[in-house]
Amino acid sequence: MLPFFRRPITEVLVKPAGPDCNLDCEYCFYIEKLNQYPSRTTRMSDAVLEAMIQQLMAQNVPQISIGWQGGEPTLMGLPFYRKAVDLMTRHGRGQSVSNGLQTNGVLIDHEWAKFFRDYHFLIGLVDRWT
Numbered sequence: 001m002l003p004f005f006r007r008p009i010t011e012v013l014v015k016p017a018g019p020d021c022n023l024d025c026e027y028c029f030y031i032e033k034l035n036q037y038p039s040r041t042t043r044m045s046d047a048v049l050e051a052m053i054q055q056l057m058a059q060n061v062p063q064i065s066i067g068w069q070g071g072e073p074t075l076m077g078l079p080f081y082r083k084a085v086d087l088m089t090r091h092g093r094g095q096s097v098s099n100g101l102q103t104n105g106v107l108i109d110h111e112w113a114k115f116f117r118d119y120h121f122l123i124g125l126v127d128r129w130t
Helices: 031-036 048-057 078-091 110-118
Strands: 013-016 063-068 095-102 122-125
Touching: 013 048, 031 122, 048 063, 078 095, 078 110
Parallel strands: 013 063, 063 095, 095 122
Antiparallel strands: none
């Protein structure tokens, strides 16, 4: 096996709400993906969240970057992200963790903003009207 296939994963893109979104933008290529899941949930379970974070934090690397995207990742709710940060702390081994979240911003309120500030989330805000 080539050596570059043995490198640890240090950056992941996570779509915890799958294609679910609270808007219906004309330009969105992801809307058609909803038709592929007509009768099953596309939300990440707590068990999958914990397994993913545990595996990431078990890597022997100084930095891990997680990009949260969708659909609309804030549909998972603030408790989901509080749990994710708790799991990063619990399973971490001194690594630095960078979190980024791409959102349409519709659900962001003072509580979300405080959470993002407190945990240094990098926020990408998509403007549906541009």
